[in-house]
Amino acid sequence: MSTLLAVRDLTVTFDARPRVARAVDGVSFEVASGETLALVGESGCGKTVTALALLRLLQQPPARIAPASRILFEDADVLAMDGAALRRLRGARMAIVFQEPMTSLNPVLTVGTQIAETVRAHERVTRAAARARAADMLALMGLPDPRRCLRQYPHELSGGMRQRVLLAMALVCRPRLLIADEPTTALDVTIQAQILELLADLRSRLGMAMLLITHNLGIAARIADRVAVMYGGRIVETAPSADLFARPAHPYTAGLLRAAPRLDGPARPTLAIPGTVPPATAWPDGCRFHPRCARVWQRCGTEPPLLDVGPGRAARCWLVADPTGGTP
Amino acid sequence: MRLRIGLALVIALAAVALLAPLLTPYPPAAQLDLHTLRAAPPSFAHPAGTDLYSRDLLSRLVYGARISLIIAVLAVVISVTLGTLVGLLAGYAGGLADAVLMRIVDAGLAVPKMFVVLVVLALWEGVTIPALIGMIGLTGWFGVSRIVRAEVAAAREREYVGAARAAGASPVRIAFRHILPNVTGPIIVTAAMGVGQVVLLEAGLSYLGIGVPQPTPSWGNIIADGQHVLLSAPWIATGAGLAIIVTVLAFSILGDGLREHLDPRSA
Numbered sequence: 285m286s287t288l289l290a291v292r293d294l295t296v297t298f299d300a301r302p303r304v305a306r307a308v309d310g311v312s313f314e315v316a317s318g319e320t321l322a323l324v325g326e327s328g329c330g331k332t333v334t335a336l337a338l339l340r341l342l343q344q345p346p347a348r349i350a351p352a353s354r355i356l357f358e359d360a361d362v363l364a365m366d367g368a369a370l371r372r373l374r375g376a377r378m379a380i381v382f383q384e385p386m387t388s389l390n391p392v393l394t395v396g397t398q399i400a401e402t403v404r405a406h407e408r409v410t411r412a413a414a415r416a417r418a419a420d421m422l423a424l425m426g427l428p429d430p431r432r433c434l435r436q437y438p439h440e441l442s443g444g445m446r447q448r449v450l451l452a453m454a455l456v457c458r459p460r461l462l463i464a465d466e467p468t469t470a471l472d473v474t475i476q477a478q479i480l481e482l483l484a485d486l487r488s489r490l491g492m493a494m495l496l497i498t499h500n501l502g503i504a505a506r507i508a509d510r511v512a513v514m515y516g517g518r519i520v521e522t523a524p525s526a527d528l529f530a531r532p533a534h535p536y537t538a539g540l541l542r543a544a545p546r547l548d549g550p551a552r553p554t555l556a557i558p559g560t561v562p563p564a565t566a567w568p569d570g571c572r573f574h575p576r577c578a579r580v581w582q583r584c585g586t587e588p589p590l591l592d593v594g595p596g597r598a599a600r601c602w603l604v605a606d607p608t609g610g611t612p
Numbered sequence: 613m614r615l616r617i618g619l620a621l622v623i624a625l626a627a628v629a630l631l632a633p634l635l636t637p638y639p640p641a642a643q644l645d646l647h648t649l650r651a652a653p654p655s656f657a658h659p660a661g662t663d664l665y666s667r668d669l670l671s672r673l674v675y676g677a678r679i680s681l682i683i684a685v686l687a688v689v690i691s692v693t694l695g696t697l698v699g700l701l702a703g704y705a706g707g708l709a710d711a712v713l714m715r716i717v718d719a720g721l722a723v724p725k726m727f728v729v730l731v732v733l734a735l736w737e738g739v740t741i742p743a744l745i746g747m748i749g750l751t752g753w754f755g756v757s758r759i760v761r762a763e764v765a766a767a768r769e770r771e772y773v774g775a776a777r778a779a780g781a782s783p784v785r786i787a788f789r790h791i792l793p794n795v796t797g798p799i800i801v802t803a804a805m806g807v808g809q810v811v812l813l814e815a816g817l818s819y820l821g822i823g824v825p826q827p828t829p830s831w832g833n834i835i836a837d838g839q840h841v842l843l844s845a846p847w848i849a850t851g852a853g854l855a856i857i858v859t860v861l862a863f864s865i866l867g868d869g870l871r872e873h874l875d876p877r878s879a
Contacts, residue, residue, distance in 0.1 A: 375780035
């Protein structure tokens, strides 16, 4: 598989005078064509900022992308693009769906207008052709009676339907990469399952790659090929999903897994990770997770690099180099 | 309720202005009794009386409505269009453009509108009605742009604007297609209120003799006609004064009603 998206040393800072918030700090990852990568982590660890940076949707200032950062999409340098090139990229080659289906649609425009508009922003087609494409896309999203839906306003639709409309809007130009930022967080559990199924189905049908951003490991496990766990603006572990869930290498990943309730297997108490993510203006020295880590030892005062764990796996933890953790 | 009263009054006024030739028994500038040339009190022949030049006041009031409303509506169209464009630009672009435009607006609001219009029109020889409309329109957009800017700055942060940007929409498209339709409510309310204000301004200018030129009737110049004889022929100024009061009130009530109607919190 060829590399579709390559992110190198992405660093995003926010000017939060008098200090500087390093929301994303030296993040590197790749997404191959057709692959699904899940970016997992707690609130405030930099997932959404990473996603917005990929499409250059961050308001600059206050955000600042460090000059050493590289974002290569289809071998084009996204960070060097001008406004016109960005508009050709957004929605056409790389699309995003946000987490709030209730507020991401314009209340004064019909669903059909909003989807058709995206088509016409990128392709020279007639209004009628664009609407036909919109209807086809809505049908593909599993909406009953797509023709009628075209004429409806967002307030006439349920949350699940709106998320399907937003997906149709994102996918109508057949992007190579879909960024889904917590696509199911705002929905009921039953609707969540339907949308996830739809996402998995669409990915294989449309042959697109997906960057799924979620705090829910269950969702990541269900549809991702690979998982990258973020903490404190950094990627702390990356692995094929099956391996990650079977044998987490980083204590943070292990903690997240223990904190998620499971329906299969024996019942056990869920264990929260003590403490909260520190603010991005004051990451701790050394390993950023060490103040909350149960297995902290003397080497944690200096930050570990991403250490090789196995084929396609890496973790930012000294325990990888010395599994005894200093205790003989 | 307020919306209905306001609408009814405004529609009635508009009907009077539109149907003026059908409602008036005499041409508004016709001097009917050249022998006596004196103001006659209201009677069957002249329900609002006649003025010092023996012109039928009802006809003048009705035609005055036409002039006042045309001036007010066109001036408001100019000022609301300008104010909306400036407010949209300032609110959407933000940064330096916003700062510069809003300082201009501050300056514009600081200078009394009446004074500017007065000076310009006083220097102008032979004021015409289009010039009057232009002057009032060009000096009236500052407040509108302030309101529109605030609404746009708030609407810009909405998620659907971010979603449109993420779908590849251009800034012009986002501004006019996604933001503008979401801020029309306050613009309509401002426009309705504005019409009343301009009626008042135009009456003031005409009263001072630099607004609508005689013999074209305007409520302002009718009051001016009647002011020397306020005690001997009070009906002249009173009729026009009542017309102004009713009109300004009608547009205020309409504006308030629209505000209530368009405000999602009161629905």
